[in-house]
Amino acid sequence: xxxxxxxxxxxxxxxxxxxxxxxxxxxxxxxxxxxxxxxxxxxxxxxxxxxxxxxxxxxxxxxxxxxxxxxxxxxxxxxxxxxxxxxxxxxxxxxxxxxxxxxxxxxxxxxxxxxxxxxxxxxxxxxxxxxxxxxxxxxxxxxxxxxxxxxxxxxxxxxxxxxxxxxxxxxxxxxxxxxxxxxxxxxxxxxxxxxxxxxxxxxxxxxxxxxxxxxxxxxxxxxxxxxxxxxxxxxxxxxxxxxxxxxxxxxxxxxxxxxxxxxxxxxxxxxxxxxxxxxxxxxxxxxxxxxxxxxxxxxxxxxxxxxxxxxxxxxxxxxxxxxxxxxxxxxxxxxxxxxxxxxxxxxxxxxxxxxxxxxxxxxxxxxxxxxxxxxxxxxxxxxxxxxxxxxxxxxxxxxxxxxxxxxxxxxxxxxxxxxxxxxxxxxxxxxxxxxxxxxxxxxxxxxxxxxxxxxxxxxxxxxxxxxxxxxxxxxxxxxxxxxxxxxxxxxxxxxxxxxxxxxxxxxxxxxxxxxxxxxxxxxxxxxxxxxxxxxxxxxxxxxxxxxxxxxxxxxxxxxxxxxxxxxxxxxxxxxxxxxxxxxxxxxxxxxxxxxxxxxxxxxxxxxxxxxxxxxxxxxxxxxxxxxxxxxxxxxxxx
Numbered sequence: 151x152x153x154x155x156x157x158x159x160x161x162x163x164x165x166x167x168x169x170x171x172x173x174x175x176x177x178x179x180x181x182x183x184x185x186x187x188x189x190x191x192x193x194x195x196x197x198x199x200x201x202x203x204x205x206x207x208x209x210x211x212x213x214x215x216x217x218x219x220x221x222x223x224x225x226x227x228x229x230x231x232x233x234x235x236x237x238x239x240x241x242x243x244x245x246x247x248x249x250x251x252x253x254x255x256x257x258x259x260x261x262x263x264x265x266x267x268x269x270x271x272x273x274x275x276x277x278x279x280x281x282x283x284x285x286x287x288x289x290x291x292x293x294x295x296x297x298x299x300x301x302x303x304x305x306x307x308x309x310x311x312x313x314x315x316x317x318x319x320x321x322x323x324x325x326x327x328x329x330x331x332x333x334x335x336x337x338x339x340x341x342x343x344x345x346x347x348x349x350x351x352x353x354x355x356x357x358x359x360x361x362x363x364x365x366x367x368x369x370x371x372x373x374x375x376x377x378x379x380x381x382x383x384x385x386x387x388x389x390x391x392x393x394x395x396x397x398x399x400x401x402x403x404x405x406x407x408x409x410x411x412x413x414x415x416x417x418x419x420x421x422x423x424x425x426x427x428x429x430x431x432x433x434x435x436x437x438x439x440x441x442x443x444x445x446x447x448x449x450x451x452x453x454x455x456x457x458x459x460x461x462x463x464x465x466x467x468x469x470x471x472x473x474x475x476x477x478x479x480x481x482x483x484x485x486x487x488x489x490x491x492x493x494x495x496x497x498x499x500x501x502x503x504x505x506x507x508x509x510x511x512x513x514x515x516x517x518x519x520x521x522x523x524x525x526x527x528x529x530x531x532x533x534x535x536x537x538x539x540x541x542x543x544x545x546x547x548x549x550x551x552x553x554x555x556x557x558x559x560x561x562x563x564x565x566x567x568x569x570x571x572x573x574x575x576x577x578x579x580x581x582x583x584x585x586x587x588x589x590x591x592x593x594x595x596x597x598x599x600x601x602x603x604x605x606x607x608x609x610x611x612x613x614x615x616x617x618x619x620x621x622x623x624x625x626x627x628x629x630x631x632x633x634x635x636x637x638x639x640x641x642x643x644x645x646x647x648x649x650x651x652x653x654x655x656x657x658x659x660x661x662x663x664x665x666x667x668x669x670x671x672x673x674x675x676x677x678x679x680x681x682x683x684x685x686x687x688x689x690x691x692x693x694x695x696x697x698x699x700x701x702x703x704x705x706x707x708x709x710x711x712x713x714x715x716x717x718x719x720x721x722x723x724x725x726x727x728x729x730x731x732x733x734x735x736x737x738x739x740x741x742x743x744x745x746x747x748x749x750x751x752x753x754x755x756x757x758x759x760x761x762x763x764x765x766x767x768x769x770x771x772x773x774x775x776x777x778x779x780x781x782x783x784x785x786x787x788x
Contacts, residue, residue, distance in 0.1 A: 154545050155215065157504035159208050162542045163223065165531045166201040170227060173198060176243040177233030188243040193533050195244065195261040196273040196331075201227070202280035203539035205297075209287035210546030224288055228296045231281070235300055238318065239307025240265060241281065242274050266311060266319055270330035270367055270378065275312075278304045279337035283543075286340045298344070305341055308334070309353055328361040330378045332396050335403030336470070339410065355407045358384055358416070361400070377444055385415055388422040390431055393446040394439025394459075395536070398467025405474035420475065426450070428487060428624030434678065434692055434774070435498070435699050435761055436491025436622075437511055438464040451683040455514040455775055462499030462508055462537035465491045466544045473551055476563060482611040482653025483623040485563045489613065490622050492548065493588055494699045497762035500541050502732050506530055507538045508765070513774040515765075517704060527769035553581070559607040561654065565593050576604045579661075588696045589737055591616075591637075591671030599661040608667065609654035612637060613697060616671045617650075621694055627678050630691070635672040642666055671696065675723055675739055677716075680775075689782050690775035691716045693739065693758050695725070700739055700758035704771035709745040709754050711771040715783050717744040732766050733759065743776075746783045 172188035179187065188194065205227060208220050235241045244250040245265045262268025269275070278301075285301035288294060310316045315324040338354035341347070362383045366375045375381035376391040379400050390397055401420060408416040430450035432438060437460030441448040445461050472488035475481075499508045506528035510521045522529040531538060552568055554561040557575040565587040572579045577600020585593045597608070614623050616637050621627040639646055639655055642665060648655040657667065673696045680687035693700040704711045723741030728734055736759065743756035764772050777783050 151211070151214070151546065151549075153502075153504040154207070154542070155211050155217070155220075158500065158538075158542055158545075159204065159211065159220070161505050162200075162204040162207070162539060165535065166197075166204055166539070169197040169201040170230065172243045173201075173230050173234040176246050177230055179247045180233065180236070184247070187247050187249050190244060190249045192260075194249075195271070196277060196534075196536075198241075198243065199273065199277045199280040199333075200535040200539040202277070202284045203536075203543045206280070206284035206287045207539075207542035207544075207546055209284060209291045210543070212288075212291035213546075214549065221292060225294070225296065228288075228300065232296070232300055235303065238310075238316070239303040239305075240311075241278055241300075241304055242272075245274075266325050266327075269325065269327045270365070270380075271372070273329075273331055275308065275329035275334040276331040278308065279334035282334075282337035282341050286337075286344045287543075289344060301337075301341060302345070302347075305338065305350055305353070309349065313353070313356060326360060327365045328357050328380070330367075330380075330396075331393075332379070332399035332403060336399060336406065339403070339406040342410070351407070351410055354403060355411055355413070358400075358404055358407055362387075371444060374444075377446070385419050387419050389426045389450075390423050390438075390447045393444055394464035395445065395461060395467050397447070398438065398464060398471045402467065402471040402474045405471065405478045409474070409478040417478075420478075424475065424484075425624075428622065429626060430683075432487075432622075432624070432626060433458065433460060433495070433513060434490075434621065434627050434680070434694075435460070435494035435511070435513065436465055436468060436487065437495040437513075438468055438491075451681070451685070453680075453684050454686045455773075456512055456516070458510075458512055460495060460511040460513075462496065462511060463540045465495035465499070465511070466537075466540045469496060469544060469551075473563075477554060480561065480652060480654075482563070483614065485611055486614045486623055486653065488551075489564060489697050490699075493697050494761050496541070496544065498764065499537055501528055502763065502766050507532070507541070509534075509537045512772075513701075513761075515770075515772040517769050517771040527765050552583075558605070559609060561609045561611070562595070563611055565611075574600075574604075574606050576606060577601055579604070579606065588698055591673040591696060593669040593671070595667040595669075597661050597665040597667065598663050599665075602662050603660045605658065605660055607656055607658040609651075609656050610639070610667070610669055612650065612653055612655050613671075614653075615676070615694065615697060621676070621678050626681050626684065627692070628681075630677045630679050632674075634676075635674060637672065638668075638670040640668040640670075643668075675700075675725070675741075687775050689778050691778055692775050695737070695739070699761045699774060701761045701764050701772050701774045702756060702758050702776065703764050703767075705767050706738070706757040706759065707755075711773050713746045713783060714743050714754070714756055714773075715746070715751075715777040715780055728759075733763055736760060736763050744780065746780055751780050 175186050175188050260271040282301040285297035289298045311319045312325045315322050335354045335357050338350040342350040362380045366380050367373045379392050404416045439446045440458045442459050468491040469488045472484040476484040498511050552564045555572050565585050567585050568583045570581050580598035582596040615621050675695045678692040702711050726738045728736050728738050739758040744751045745754040
């Protein structure tokens with residue numbers, strides 16, 4: 151959070167200045183000054199969304215730490231946005247100023263030649279959705295309605311044009327089309343939560359209901375009906391297909407709408423798609439969308455390592471979707487997936503210093519290949535900057551995902567050192583959590599009820615990796631070797647054996663001031679094999695500890711990363727804490743392995759670091775899935 155405030159957010163504001171300038175020029179145009187028009191190019195259709203996401207992240211920071219400079223900056227930007235918004239609520243610089251006129255769909259940078267003429271790729275609704283999310287976050291943090299008023303104006307405009315019909319657009323006929331890039335669904339639900347205006351929730355439901363019904367593209371690649379999940383009505387979908395970011399945003403919106411409208415007809419599709427992902431289409435790091443080109447899901451079990459895509463935004467979307475599925479069903483398995491995606495793929499998307507990024511997240515790297523827009527290793531920014539701006543808005547939201555509650559129950563869904571007050575029906579409960587998770591499995595909670603004797607249920611998530619033979623839910627990744635050690639739960643020093651329901655250990659009692667709950671997860675290093683159906687991982691082993699996936703990086707090891715193999719992955723090993731440098735405080739694993747040489751093989755010390763921490767010390771070779779045999783290493787070399 152400190153790095154976010156001091157480094158990532160300021161850099162992100164600086165690097166989205168072009169989007170802000172386009173809004174300035176649009177505002178000037180609406181006042182009659184057309185001397186400078188917005189830039190027109192491949193990213194013009196969605197560039198302002200990156201600015202809005204950075205604003206959202208900055209606003210969340212204000213919820214925990216007031217900062218006059220950040221607040222003034224957002225107020226300044228809000229005034230510019232208000233000036234660039236048309237009187238009816240429309241907000242889209244290229245169409246407002248006419249720079250997209252006389253262009254066909256794709257030479258118009260994928261936005262069409264006029265408003266809502268190319269909804270499948272224009273990102274109009276996507277942009278306005280990210281603005282709405284920023285507005286909600288800023289209102290929650292400050293109570294100011296300057297951005298919220300703009301967002302509500304956008305929402306009413308969207309309702310008029312898409313669902314009612316507006317004489318100014320589409321010849322007055324309702325557009326009645328879901329956006330090619332999902333996002334507005336999530337935003338409308340947040341607007342509903344904040345304003346309690348039922349219209350916004352109804353709009354979110356309509357967008358979900360019409361997807362794959364009122365419009366289906368006819369083509370291949372980015373114009374295939376599967377690409378934006380428009381191949382079938384959402385209730386008939388059973389597999390994860392198409393662009394992975396769009397898909398996860400859709401699933402998040404479906405979960406929101408199902409929960410808030412009591413629409414259980416959405417749940418069978420959500421269950422089938424989730425099962426498809428965790429059993430056939432998810433990397434061990436939580437990465438989704440293995441296929442380049444469509445940035446999306448390929449065939450079942452197609453999970454390459456060196457040539458995978460795993461966009462950072464897709465992992466962010468997975469956190470959003472699984473968190474909402476947890477809220478919908480109170481099932482800890484969804485938070486297990488969210489946690490692995492967050493602590494591995496998401497955090498790998500930004501360096502420790504908060505100023506360089508990954509768009510693509512491979513599980514194997516040769517140290518040379520240009521995997522990020524012509525950059526070997528991490529890039530300082532991207533032309534399409536959705537990933538760094540998504541990191542800017544997700545990381546500050548994690549604090550709000552630590553706990554959930556209803557009238558008489560508290561759910562501990564993520565673990566991290568924290569303090570909070572939770573308003574239950576019987577009175578407000580103060581919680582203080584002490585933890586070095588995910589590096590250490592010892593978690594302590596001090597409970598202070600409103601009054602001694604207050605009865606409520608405390609639910610503690612027991613992750614899949616701590617309680618089963620699998621690293622994550624699903625059948626893709628199984629532990630090898632020793633059985634999973636048992637976790638321990640104590641209340642005031644006395645061990646208890648609680649009931650387990652949907653992945654949560656439940657304690658219901660009359661709570662007293664300063665009651666202490668201790669949850670102890672053993673965190674030995676574990677070795678993992680993938681399902682044999684994943685061809686890329688056959689004969690290979692991954693290394694994990696707790697929820698973290700580890701990787702071998704060239705800078706730590708004397709021999710070529712690709713020369714190692716796991717001759718005996720069940721021998722004793724050592725866990726160090728790195729004592730200096732950029733990775734100070736991060737665990738490092740060390741154990742003997744074998745390294746292939748010209749004349750055979752030799753024993754060599756192998757060192758591993760958490761996957762999220764790789765590429766912080768320059769471009770370097772890296773590998774997650776290590777060969778089990780010398781033969782496989784030599785086959786790869788050949």
